[in-house]
Amino acid sequence: xxxxxxxxxxxxxxxxxxxxxxxxxxxxxxxxxxxxxxxxxxxxxxxxxxxxxxxxxxxxxxxxxxxxxxxxxxxxxxxxxxxxxxxxxxxxxxxxxxxxxxxxxxxxxxxxxxxxxxxxxxxxxxxxxxxxxxxxxxxxxxxxxxxxxxxxxxxxxxxxxxxxxxxxxxxxxxxxxxxxxxxxxxxxxxxxxxxxxxxxxxxxxxxxxxxxxxxxxxxxxxxxxxxxxxxxxxxxxxxxxxxxxxxxxxxxxxxxxxxxxxxxxxxxxxxxxxxxxxxxx
Amino acid sequence: xxxxxxxxxxxxxxxxxxxxxxxxxxxxxxxxxxxxxxxxxxxxxxxxxxxxxxxxxxxxxxxxxxxxxxxxxxxxxxxxxxxxxxxxxxxxxxxxxxxxxxxxxxxxxxxxxxxxxxxxxxxxxxxxxxxxxxxxxxxxxxxxxxxxxxxxxxxxxxxxxxxxxxxxxxxxxxxxxxxxxxxxxxxxxxxxxxxxxxxxxxxxxxxxxxxxxxxxxxxxxxxxxxxxxxxxxxxxxxxxxxxxxxxxxxxxxxxxxxxxxxxxxxxxxxxxxxxxxxxxxxxxxxxxxxxxxxxxxxxxxx
Numbered sequence: 291x292x293x294x295x296x297x298x299x300x301x302x303x304x305x306x307x308x309x310x311x312x313x314x315x316x317x318x319x320x321x322x323x324x325x326x327x328x329x330x331x332x333x334x335x336x337x338x339x340x341x342x343x344x345x346x347x348x349x350x351x352x353x354x355x356x357x358x359x360x361x362x363x364x365x366x367x368x369x370x371x372x373x374x375x376x377x378x379x380x381x382x383x384x385x386x387x388x389x390x391x392x393x394x395x396x397x398x399x400x401x402x403x404x405x406x407x408x409x410x411x412x413x414x415x416x417x418x419x420x421x422x423x424x425x426x427x428x429x430x431x432x433x434x435x436x437x438x439x440x441x442x443x444x445x446x447x448x449x450x451x452x453x454x455x456x457x458x459x460x461x462x463x464x465x466x467x468x469x470x471x472x473x474x475x476x477x478x479x480x481x482x483x484x485x486x487x488x489x490x491x492x493x494x495x496x497x498x499x500x501x502x503x504x505x506x507x508x509x510x511x512x513x514x515x516x517x518x519x520x521x522x523x524x525x526x527x528x529x530x531x532x533x534x535x536x537x538x539x540x541x542x543x544x545x546x547x548x549x550x551x552x553x554x555x556x557x558x559x560x561x562x563x564x565x566x567x568x569x570x571x
Numbered sequence: 572x573x574x575x576x577x578x579x580x581x582x583x584x585x586x587x588x589x590x591x592x593x594x595x596x597x598x599x600x601x602x603x604x605x606x607x608x609x610x611x612x613x614x615x616x617x618x619x620x621x622x623x624x625x626x627x628x629x630x631x632x633x634x635x636x637x638x639x640x641x642x643x644x645x646x647x648x649x650x651x652x653x654x655x656x657x658x659x660x661x662x663x664x665x666x667x668x669x670x671x672x673x674x675x676x677x678x679x680x681x682x683x684x685x686x687x688x689x690x691x692x693x694x695x696x697x698x699x700x701x702x703x704x705x706x707x708x709x710x711x712x713x714x715x716x717x718x719x720x721x722x723x724x725x726x727x728x729x730x731x732x733x734x735x736x737x738x739x740x741x742x743x744x745x746x747x748x749x750x751x752x753x754x755x756x757x758x759x760x761x762x763x764x765x766x767x768x769x770x771x772x773x774x775x776x777x778x779x780x781x782x783x784x785x786x787x788x789x790x791x792x793x794x795x796x797x798x799x800x801x802x803x804x805x806x807x808x809x810x811x812x813x814x815x816x817x818x819x820x821x822x823x824x825x826x827x828x829x830x831x832x833x834x835x836x837x838x839x840x841x842x843x844x845x846x847x848x849x850x851x852x853x854x855x856x857x858x859x860x861x862x863x864x865x866x867x868x869x870x871x872x873x
Contacts, residue, residue: 307668308674308678311677311678311682314740315681317701317707320697321700324700336705336710337707385589385591386589393584393588394581395582401589401593404600405592410792411600412799414843414846414847415604416599416600416604417830418836419604419840423603441591441595442596474584498687502691521692543693545692545693546691549687553680553684557680560687561679
C-alpha cells in the first residue's frame with residue numbers, strides 16, 4: 291500500500307518536473323526542427339516539431355551568407371575573437387588572482403575594492419569614452435577594441451580563481467619558498483597546476499560571453515567580412531526582401547551548437563562555477 | 572644582488588602580478604568614467620570637440636525629452652517584472668529539484684540550458700518567430716480554438732511582455748545558485764521542525780527562506796543590475812528601433828541610439844550617469860532593506 295502511493299507520487303513528480311522541463315526546452319527544439327523544414331512549412335503548422343521531410347537545403351542557403359560573404363568567414367571571425375580574448379582574459383586573471391590572494395603589498399585593499407566595483411559597474415558608463423578612445427587610436431573596424439581589453443583581467447575570473455587559491459594550504463607556498471622558489475616560480479609550479487578547475491571554468495565562461503557578444507561587434511565592426519556569427523545573424527533580419535526563414539533558422543541553430551556541445555562536455559565545471567561564485571551563465 | 576632584492580620585495584612583486592588589472596582599470600574604467608562625466612556637461616557630436624554647456628543635457632532630459640520618460644517606464648516595468656518573477660521561478664524549481672532521485676541531472680540541464688544560450692542573438696531571433704504573427708504561440712493557440720494573427724511583438728500592449736518572458740525563461744543560473752544553497756541546509760533542521768509539529772509551509776518560511784536569504788540578496792542585486800543593462804533582445808526584437816511605439820525602448824537601447832546612431836555623445840553620457848545613479852540608489856535601497864529580511868548565521872569560525 292505504501293509502495294503504491296510512493297510510486298504514484300514519483301510518477302506525478304516526474305510528470306510535473308519533466309513536463310515543465312519540456313516546456314522550457316520546447317522553443318530550442320522548435321528552432322532546431324524548423325531549420326529542417328521546407329520554407330513554406332515553417333509557419334504553416336508552427337507548433338509541430340516534425341518536418342514532413344528533412345530539408346537540408348536550408349543549411350546550404352543559410353551558409354551562403356550575404357553578398358558573397360559566407361558563414362565560413364563569420365565562424366572564422368568568431369573563433370579568432372573568442373580564442374584570443376579567452377587566452378588573454380584567463381592568463382591575465384590568473385596572475386592578478388595570485389597577486390591579490392597571496393602577496394601582501396601596499397594599497398592591496400584599495401585595488402581589490404576597485405576590482406569589486408568594476409564587477410558591478412554598468413557597461414553603459416564607460417562605453418562612450420572607450421569608443422572615442424578607440425576611434426582616436428584608429429582601431430575602429432578592427433578586432434582590437436574587442437580583443438585587447440580582455441588582456442587586462444576579468445574581475446569575475448579573478449574572483450573565482452582567488453576563491454580556489456585560498457583553498458590551497460599556505461604551507462605549500464612556504465615549503466616552496468624554503469626550497470628557494472621565488473613568488474614567480476611558486477605561481478607557475480605550485481599554484482597554477484592546483485587551480486586548473488578554476489582555469490577551465492573561466493575558459494568556458496569567457497568562451498560563452500565572447501561567442502554571444504553582440505554589443506561590441508555591433509559598435510566596432512562595420513564591414514560584413516569582419517562580422518562574427520552573432521552580428522551576421524542580424525543580417526537575416528535586415529534583408530527584408532529576401533525572407534530566407536529556413537536559412538535564418540539553420541544558421542541560428544548552428545550558432546548555438548558550439549555552446550551546447552561545450553555545455554555537455556564541461557557540465558561539471560559550469561555547475562560548480564555558478565554555484566561557488568555566482569557567475570552568470 | 573639587487574635583482575635578488577627586487578624579487579624579494581613583496582610590494583613590487585604584488586604590483587607586477589596585479590598590473591594587468593590595475594592598468595586595465597585605469598585605462599578602460601577610471602579614465603572613461605571621468606571623461607564620461609565631463610562629456611555629460613558638454614555638447615559633443617564626435618566629429619567636433621566637446622563644447623561646455625553645463626547642466627543643459629540633464630535639464631533637457633527631464634524637461635524636453637518625452638522618449639526618456641517612456642524609456643524609463645519601459646525599463647522599470649521590465650526590471651521590476653522580470654527580476655522577481657525570475658527569482659521566484661528559480662527558487663520554486665530549485666526546491667522541486669532538491670531531491671536525490673534518478674534523472675535529476677537531466678532535469679537540471681534542461682532548466683539551465685535556456686539561461687546558458689538566452690543572451691545570444693540566435694535566441695532573440697527565435698523569440699521573434701515564436702511570438703510572431705504566425706509563430707509558435709499563435710499556432711498553439713489555434714490548436715485550442717483561439718484563432719489570432721496578431722503579432723505579440725508588433726502589438727504595443729504585449730511587446731514588452733515578450734521581452735519579460737524571455738528574461739524569466741532564463742531563470743536557470745539563479746536556480747543553480749539556489750540549489751547549491753538548499754543543499755547546504757542540514758536535513759536535521761527540517762526533521763527537528765517536523766518533530767515539533769511544523770508543516771511544510773511553516774518550515775519553508777521559518778527555515779528555508781531565512782537560511783537562503785543571503786543568497787537571495789546576492790541574486791537580487793546582480794540580476795537587477797544586469798536587467799537594467801539588457802540590450803541585445805530589445806535590439807533584435809525591435810530591429811534596433813525600440814518599437815512598437817517605443818514600447819521596447821529599454822534605456823540601454825535608447826542610449827545606444829543617441830550615442831551611436833545620432834552621435835550625440837554628450838547627451839548619451841548624461842543618460843549613462845543618470846542610469847548609474849539610479850542603479851546605485853536602487854542597490855543601496857536593497858542593501859538598506861536587507862537588514863530586515865536577510866538572516867546571517869552567527870558562526871564563530873568565519
